[in-house]
Amino acid sequence: MAGALAVLAILCPGPSHAQPRQWHALPVAGGTDAVALAAGLETGLPAWRVLYEAARRRHGLWGEAAGGGTGELTTVPGAAAGGPVPLPLAPDTWRRLLRRGSVPDDQLAVAIVSDRRSALLYRGLAALDEPTLGALAAEPDAVWQIHRRFADVMAAFGARFRVREGAVAVPGGDEAAPLWGALVGESPRSPAAFLLALLGENGGRRALLYDSVARLDAPHQRFALGLHRAAGAAGEDSLRLLAAAFDRESAWWRPEGGAFARPEVDAARVLREVRLGSDGALAPPAARAFWEAVFEEGSDAPGAEWAARVRASLPAGAAWLAERIGTGAASSRRLRLEQLTFAQRVFGEAGESALPDVVAAVRGLRDARSALLALERMGSRDPALFAAAAGAARQAAAVSREEAPAVHGGLQGALSLIDRARFARTLDLAASERLVRSLCEVPVAGQGHARALADWVEGMLLPELARAVYGAHPPGEPETTILRALAGHPVERHEGIAPFDWEACGTRRIRAARSSRGWSGSGRDKAGRAWRTPCAPVARQRRRGVSRAPPRWAKRSSPSPTRPTSGTPRARPSPAPTPRCATTSARSPGRCPRRSRAPGCRGTFGARSSASSGPSRGSRSTVSPATSCRKGRLCSTRRSDGGSRSPRRSSTPAS
Numbered sequence: 001m002a003g004a005l006a007v008l009a010i011l012c013p014g015p016s017h018a019q020p021r022q023w024h025a026l027p028v029a030g031g032t033d034a035v036a037l038a039a040g041l042e043t044g045l046p047a048w049r050v051l052y053e054a055a056r057r058r059h060g061l062w063g064e065a066a067g068g069g070t071g072e073l074t075t076v077p078g079a080a081a082g083g084p085v086p087l088p089l090a091p092d093t094w095r096r097l098l099r100r101g102s103v104p105d106d107q108l109a110v111a112i113v114s115d116r117r118s119a120l121l122y123r124g125l126a127a128l129d130e131p132t133l134g135a136l137a138a139e140p141d142a143v144w145q146i147h148r149r150f151a152d153v154m155a156a157f158g159a160r161f162r163v164r165e166g167a168v169a170v171p172g173g174d175e176a177a178p179l180w181g182a183l184v185g186e187s188p189r190s191p192a193a194f195l196l197a198l199l200g201e202n203g204g205r206r207a208l209l210y211d212s213v214a215r216l217d218a219p220h221q222r223f224a225l226g227l228h229r230a231a232g233a234a235g236e237d238s239l240r241l242l243a244a245a246f247d248r249e250s251a252w253w254r255p256e257g258g259a260f261a262r263p264e265v266d267a268a269r270v271l272r273e274v275r276l277g278s279d280g281a282l283a284p285p286a287a288r289a290f291w292e293a294v295f296e297e298g299s300d301a302p303g304a305e306w307a308a309r310v311r312a313s314l315p316a317g318a319a320w321l322a323e324r325i326g327t328g329a330a331s332s333r334r335l336r337l338e339q340l341t342f343a344q345r346v347f348g349e350a351g352e353s354a355l356p357d358v359v360a361a362v363r364g365l366r367d368a369r370s371a372l373l374a375l376e377r378m379g380s381r382d383p384a385l386f387a388a389a390a391g392a393a394r395q396a397a398a399v400s401r402e403e404a405p406a407v408h409g410g411l412q413g414a415l416s417l418i419d420r421a422r423f424a425r426t427l428d429l430a431a432s433e434r435l436v437r438s439l440c441e442v443p444v445a446g447q448g449h450a451r452a453l454a455d456w457v458e459g460m461l462l463p464e465l466a467r468a469v470y471g472a473h474p475p476g477e478p479e480t481t482i483l484r485a486l487a488g489h490p491v492e493r494h495e496g497i498a499p500f501d502w503e504a505c506g507t508r509r510i511r512a513a514r515s516s517r518g519w520s521g522s523g524r525d526k527a528g529r530a531w532r533t534p535c536a537p538v539a540r541q542r543r544r545g546v547s548r549a550p551p552r553w554a555k556r557s558s559p560s561p562t563r564p565t566s567g568t569p570r571a572r573p574s575p576a577p578t579p580r581c582a583t584t585s586a587r588s589p590g591r592c593p594r595r596s597r598a599p600g601c602r603g604t605f606g607a608r609s610s611a612s613s614g615p616s617r618g619s620r621s622t623v624s625p626a627t628s629c630r631k632g633r634l635c636s637t638r639r640s641d642g643g644s645r646s647p648r649r650s651s652t653p654a655s
Contacts, residue, residue: 020134021130022088022089022090022133022137023087023088023130024086024087024088024090024091025084025085025087026084026085026105027105027106028084028085028106028109028110029107029110031083032045032047032050032083035051035054035085035109035113036050036053036054038054038110039054039057039058039113040057041053041054041057047084047085047086048085048086050085051085051086051087051112051113052122052123052126054113054119055113055120055122055123056123058116058119059116059119059120060255061120061152061155061156061253061254061255062253062254062255062261085109086126087108087109088122088125088126088128089125089133089136089143090137091105091108093137093143094108094118095108096140096144097121097143097144097147098111098112098115116151117151120151120152120154120155121146121147121154121155123154123155124151124155124158124159125154125158127159128159128161128162131163131164132161132191135166135191135192136191136192136195138192139191139192142192142193142195142196146195146196146199149199150196150199150200152204152253152255153199153207153253154199156204156207156208156211156253157199157204157207157208157210157211157253158195158211160210160211160214160215161198161210163191166189167188167191168180168189168191168194168195170188170210171210171213171214171216171221171225172213172222172225172227175227176221176225176227179225179239180210180239181194183206183239183240183243184197184201185197186198198210202247203251204251204253205246205249205251206243206246208246208249208253209242209243209246212246212267212268212271213225213271215268216271219276219280220271220272223271223274223276223280223281223318224271224318225238225239225242225318226317226318226319227280228279228280228281229281229315229317238317238318238319239319242318242319242322244319244323245267245319245322245323245326246267246268246322248327249263249266249267249326249327250263263330263333264330264333264334265325265333265334265337266333267322267325267326267327268326269326269337270321270322270325270326271318271322273337274318274321274340274344275341275345275348282315282317282321283344283348284344284347284348284349284350285343285348285350285355285358287311287313287314287315287316288313288314288316288320289306289309289310290310290313290355290358290359291321291324291340293359294359294362294363295324295336295339302356302359307352307355310352310355311352324336325337325340335365335366338365338369339362339363339365342372342376343358343362345376346361346376346381346386347361347383349381350381350383354383354384357383357384357386358386358387360386360387360390360391361386361389361390364386364387364389364390364393364394367390367397368389368392368393368394371392371393372386372389372390374415374416374419375389377419378419378422378423378429378432378436379422379429379432380429380432380433380436382433385433385436385437385440388437388441389436391440392411392439392440395444395445396408396411396444398445399445403445403449406449406450407449410449411439411444414439414456415436415439417461417482417485418436418439418461420486421465421468421485421486424485424486424487424488426465426468426469426484426486426488427464427465427468427485431464434460434464435460435461435464438456438460439456439460442456462475462478462481465481469481469484469485483507484507487507
């Protein structure tokens with residue numbers, strides 16, 4: 001509502017005032033829809049938005065140009081008429097900037113959008129208010145310089161520039177005015193000169209700093225400017241160091257940079273996302289020595305001397321954090337910003353004695369990010385537990401390539417069960433932390449890892465889940481216990497609402513998901529028995545299909561022979577006897593068609609039984625117990641004429 005009233009005040013001027021108005025209603029030949037169609041926009045846009053969006057579409061900055069074209073803009077005849085468009089500064093000012101003194105008012109909007117520098121200047125001035133525009137209108141030479149030299153910087157970072165009572169309202173208030181004056185080189189009492197120096201310093205990077213600080217709230221502004229701890233020379237040094245960090249940033253606002261030129265993490269984002277304490281300083285952990293230990297990759301674990309140095313260290317300032325986090329490689333920026341926010345979010349209340357564990361946990365985001373975030377999602381805030389989880393992840397990362405799938409799959413699967421049970425409110429925080437702590441103590445290397453993990457599942461996980469699910473009642477099957485723990489709480493009852501069984505609904509959903517992936521209901525029991533047996537490697541090979549039937553091109557009667565030594569004949573070992581399906585085919589033993597095999601069949605068939613006579617068309621076959629299928633079924637039987645029929649269960653039991 002306030003924005004609509006402001007637009008109406010611009011388009012419908014009231015009585016004259018002592019100060020001339022700086023917003024003017026500019027008529028458009030053919031209406032606003034003509035400008036929108038010429039710029040490639042949709043019709044029907046509000047009048048206050050048409051000229052701004054047309055300038056943005058025709059002359060984008062960092063990847064904003066979306067096909068609007070760069071040629072001469074001409075209105076479309078026959079377009080629906082619309083109201084006038086708002087124009088900052090007087091029309092005569094724009095004619096002087098365009099050097100086209102004879103252009104009529106109804107063609108001025110098209111001329112502004114057609115010229116790149118004028119369109120960018122319009123975008124920058126459109127965000128200013130009346131007092132600021134009045135201060136710039138009093139300095140036409142400054143407006144000319146901005147139009148000719150700094151139009152792109154003004155469009156990108158000029159929205160937060162404000163003038164109040166003849167002086168620039170700098171971020172941080174009157175207390176920060178001397179700091180900005182010393183940094184820019186012009187007094188805020190001269191708005192036009194201050195703006196020119198701000199836009200032109202170091203290719204616009206000083207304007208980037210000004211705009212980034214101006215977008216912060218008051219406590220973050222004081223932290224960025226160093227006003228929370230000292231004034232005078234100390235604050236001036238803090239602002240200069242912060243400006244040096246911004247000066248190292250690339251000019252991503254230039255059009256040649258492309259759509260994704262701006263880095264994901266920069267100094268401006270660090271200033272926005274950092275947490276502050278009640279005194280305006282950095283929220284704990286805040287010691288600079290602590291963050292130096294975190295950011296130093298490959299350094300040793302901190303000791304007793306380090307703890308004393310942390311206690312004597314000053315808090316990290318905005319300039320130091322912006323220089324260490326907001327500069328460098330993109331991957332390093334993302335990691336360090338996540339470490340900063342993670343430590344402040346999780347370990348803000350950790351004591352000094354727990355800082356070594358906090359360092360180990362925050363460093364673990366490089367290798368164990370998912371595990372640490374899962375612990376945070378559970379609600380844990382114990383630094384020792386986070387450090388133990390990070391250590392277990394590092395040990396798992398050091399195993400051989402052959403052991404890595406089993407080790408990582410076991411740890412991740414067990415942690416995901418605890419996380420899901422905690423998310424479903426089956427486990428409380430204390431039980432979840434006990435399970436994770438015991439899981440981190442399971443050895444991750446060597447031949448005994450699988451058996452140790454199975455013992456942990458039976459000795460720790462299942463009893464804890466059974467107590468949470470069944471309480472004092474006798475527990476059910478392990479598979480049912482896990483599914484009910486993952487499903488969540490039982491029936492919830494609310495007044496006036498029918499009861500809803502969350503547990504039954506969640507169990508059905510999990511079972512349906514398992515069935516859609518072909519997982520049997522007793523998969524956990526089978527896997528647990530296989531891991532605990534002495535011949536676990538053999539069982540794993542069987543599950544992976546190592547001992548499956550040979551391919552089609554292999555002959556069952558003559559397996560691949562061993563390579564003979566010189567002077568000795570080649571030995572052919574006899575094939576191991578395997579149960580085969582009997583058919584009525586008169587052909588020699590061979591392979592069953594894959595599409596007609598019965599469940600449990602190994603894919604071979606032999607000659608018909610000696611007890612049966614030669615089959616005729618439509619006759620059934622007789623099966624010998626010694627040659628029947630293991631499952632008591634037959635493959636699709638072949639007739640003497642080459643046909644086949646559906647499988648039938650044998651009339652005699654399987655051998």
